[in-house]
Amino acid sequence: MCGIIGYIGNKPAAPILVNGLKKLEYRGYDSSGIAVLENGKIDCIKSVGKIEQLKKKVDGRKKPPAGTLGIGHTRWATHGVPSDVNSHPHISRDGRFAIVHNGIIENFAELKTSLQKDGFVFKSETDSEAVAHMLQKLYDGDILSTLRRLIKTLVGSYAIGIVFSDAPDTMYAIRKDNPLIVGLGDGENFIASDVTAALDHTHEFVLLENYETAEITRDGVNYYDIDGNPLEKLPYRVNWDAAQAEKEGYPHFMLKEIYAQPKAITDTLRPRIKSGEVVLGELILDKKYVDGLEKIDIVGCGSAYHAGIVGKTFIEKHCRIRVTCELASEYIYGDPITDEKTLTIIISQSGETADTLNALRIAKARGSHTVAIVNVVESSIAREAHDVLYTYAGPEIAVATTKGYTTQVAALYLLGLHIAKIKGTVTDGRYTELVNGLLGLADGISSMLRNTDAIKDFAERYKNRRNVFFIGRGTDYAASLEGALKLKEISYIHAEAYASGELKHGTISLITKSTVTIALVTQRALYHKMESNIKAVKSRKGPVLAVASPANAAIADCADSLLTIPECDDDISPVLTAVVLQLFAYYVADARGCDIDKPRHLAKSVTVE
8 A cells, every 4th residue: 555645736846745645654654755847857756764754855955846746655565675766756768757656557567578678677676667668658649548548558456646747737647446536726736545645735525436537737627537538526525634534534543444454355365366266476386395285384473373273274174284373472482393394374464573573484494485474565574484475455553453364364265275276175166166255255345344333232232241252163263263352452351262162161151141252153064053052151141142144144043133244155254254343342442432543552563572
């Protein structure tokens, strides 16, 4: 995820762009840059690091840029390490086009090969630079026609701001699947990836839709569809102040990030599913290696560990390989048995978790091939693992992970299907069902997020309980572990997860009428077992909330309340269940007046043992 700002007006653009980038720094934090058009030339200033480093460069100029048209960008790296060269904006070979880009150009490799054959030289490692060169290559004397052809050329997701030296009074913008808004001012106009960047100047905005183009001058904006037809678009007013807008109107970053999960899941899955096949080109796992595997170790901490337990269940079932899931803090002091016949999967949102990093180093030293599932590009774990599977979840600001967790689970599903296909342990029909199920996850999450009233009601009813138990079997038990962690992290209610079959071995003695039990019932084959467990809790007068799939909705007959997830393949239901439990934890914590984004004693990235 990255932040985009663009300005055209009668004031010097540079300070407005830098200030706008400061408001967007939560969207990207490893490098930044601006490009200002002045006297027919594009002046580009870029810097690795925080926005303050860019500001120092701009202010340190003997003659700061004075042009009144420019674009800016703050980067969260996806292609190439954070550096001045990889920072945006990117300039075309002839120096006439400058672009800033948020998203991923999936056909970057093909475009780069074609451009290099035409003599274009790439200075950066980014996919975005190809856009600048393609603009030069495609330019036919009509910039709007060129942009239409560019849109039809690019595959992937993008929000792009463009400055063209031959058009000194116009800024351009196009988008697909990444947000881009136009801010409407008095004698000045803006583009931005978030209203935050422009709220100091205007509260009137227009949202660009997919495949639309905006032609922006000081005095107005023209909008066009992909065929060049003019569009009439109505602005909307944002009444938030700048501080609120950083959360896009959400009261907490955690809630915003819960609602960001459809896009995050899509960004994790879409580049790796092509024509119905899982394609993990970033991994070096050939058939000879996979067939020789004796076991897989999954290692992580906290939510990453819980994602690993979901992955263990899925991989064992479909790959027929023994999988162990280990807490990194235990793995590093347990003299682990691993070698070249063990694949070690290392999971970390930040890529800097100290215990997990040490586990990676031990596994490598003992001959194991390592695959990292991480969110942060060029983090320590990403650099040191043999292979990396990035989740592309974007920055998480709330301490309690939401989209970070669900994208890790999605990445494990992809990895499991990839290995199963290589081994031939999954039928073509089942493989297709699972791939289609993954592609439907984003829509399933979206449908749940449109109606959360039942979750809010249940949270309000039980907000003052001191103990909550989560129970389930199979993948539901795996999902219940994360649900319990979410609740205890942000509401400070004691919460524990138990495998339902273990209730009778001691845990049931803790059930009372004041103890709430949340029972997960999404597995068709385990319905009757869960029914018996719920009845055992109810016979001890314990209230039960069931979270069930539509096929298991009859469980309502023996529970006090029922929440249903959308229709979903049983094997990948933990993603949908996780969203329900995230919302439940959030609304309980909110009702209790807790500091949701910054729960006590917790840090986002744990870099000490």
